[in-house]
Amino acid sequence: MRSVSASEATATVRTERVCRYYPMGGSIIRAVDGISLSVGRGEFVALLGQSGSGKSTLLNLLAGLDRPTSGSVLVQDRDLASMSSEELARYRRSDVGMVFQAFHLIPSMTITDNVELPMRFAEVERAERTQRARQSLEQVGLGHRLEHRPSELSGGEQQRVSLARALANRPQLLLADEPTGNLDSRTGEDILNLIRDLSLALGMTVVMVTHERALAERFAQRLIFLGDGKLLSQEALA
């Protein structure tokens, strides 16, 4: 195990003294407090820390779902803080894919429709998006359940759908927020294997939030430890 400097890899994602504060009653919650880090192209990074350490807030900042109070978030040298909400939406639909702990699939839609949804926002032709949705679902091993609804699938299968949806617009950055949190350990491992394989196959950068260190050590190339909104340490794994 060795510590890693920010300049070691060719950075895809970089944060510079990024802060995210929330007013709470009379006080201010410092969810992210001056974190500077960088993630290289194709790298698989795990953000670790206790609940309230700022992992998910940092992930939301990287996803462009939230805006920093100060500092900057640079993805491929584009500062997300200076983007308009329309530009951030475009960034989310074409540059980033997100996987959530609670899967966040739309229950009224079939899994194919769920996977097609980001492509609708990206205005992909109907025929093409149907084909791409089918391809993505086959990649995650759900080619036989295209017309099923999320409620008809197991947790692991739902997370696979979520992953297929995240990959629908072929992003360069995959952000996973506790992707194994709602799964048993074996299914969790399967999902992370899938994420790693796809990351390697597609040359995709992965930033994963988890509190399961053992899993993170097995799949990530680097661990980043957060505590009280600050970056505590980083460890590169062999």
Next chain:
Amino acid sequence: MTGYDLFDLAVRNLRQSKLRNGLTTVGISVGVASLVAMLSLGVGLQKLATRRLAGSGMFDTVFVTSKQDFRGMDREDDQKTEHPEKEPLLDQPARDQMTRLKYVTEVEPEVRVMGEVVYDGQTHFGFVTGLPVSARENEAFDNLEGKFFSGPSAEDVILLNDFAKELNPKDPKQLIGQEITLRYGERQALPAESTGRPQLSGGETADTSSSDNFGFSVVRKTQALKVVGIIQEEPYGGMRAVSRGRIFLPVDLTEKLNMAQFTDMRSSLRGAGKTYMTLTVRVKDPGKVSEVQDAINKMGFRTFSILDATKSLRRFFTVLDLFLGIFGSLALAVATLAIINTLVMAVLERRREIGIMKAIGASDGDVKGLFFAEAGAMGFFGGVLGIVLGLAIGKAINIGTGIYLRRHQLPAEAVWIMPPWLIGAAIAFSILVSLLAGLYPASRAARLDPVQTLKYE
């Protein structure tokens, strides 16, 4: 997101809460139906009123009088006429000039004289009026017993039913095909030697000196006429001088018979040849009446058309339509509140879904557009359903009114008429109102913070 995707997703979302969205759509349809029913009632009543006026045959007619005669309808017009004696005469050359005007189809004098009918050894007094061939189109002849004049100057007569009853109280219809004798006064020229002056075409002697020795004789004449038809009501809705006759002859025949009229006395005093009291100028298209009226005014005559009289009627119906529209819109206003309520509920229920959509790339505009599309779709379906419902209401109104009128021995009338433009306009209005109702929920949905909504569960 493309329009197709917006509509597709909107319809899918609407299907998720079938009962609630269905009820809201029914609410909109009731609003649209109410609006359509009210406006169509306004249109129907207006058409009913104008049909009566149009049936009078006056919408395409301009009445022309000379400024030398009487006062007109418009007193201001008289004040402008400082020297009436210098105004042109309403004579044959003027009539010919009017006949040549663009859009004019017929120029006929209004002939109304006193006459006596001799039938079955009895004499009956009545007003004789001349009718042009165009009078056949008048609604009074819709229920004509027998037939119309066989020609423009045929020796035929049509009788008003009341007069026919006077001639034959037992069976007035029996008169059809029979001959009656009309006694009338013929206007005859004075012999040339009595004045020493040349005669004019109208049978009068010309006033070539300052002498007042000028005039004509009225000689009693008889004319055999064949009764060809009987009408139940006065032609032109009883609105014209010629309507108030009881014995109707072709106008050309009255001219041929040179019947002496009340107004001939005025011509005689004036010392002019034969002049007309009133000429009725028939125009090809009611829309051209003003144009023809202007042209005749420029010739120096006084004109009057029903368009002048219907201006106030149109004003009345505009106000009526406005009020009916306002009352009809009340139900739609209530439906608008239902749309707002439905969509606000949908925003609350679908917070997480909105968060997901934003997280995977939906812009604020996409979210807003989606809720707009849902509101628009409800408006569209509500509008279509409302039209169907409105048509059913209208049908019921017409059937009900028909039954009521028939019970009172009156012919059934369509009081509810939906003009075709109202179908498109009502659907468009329904969509517009729904979109306006969707403004607040849509912008509320678009403003949702995805981070907060994803935490919501």
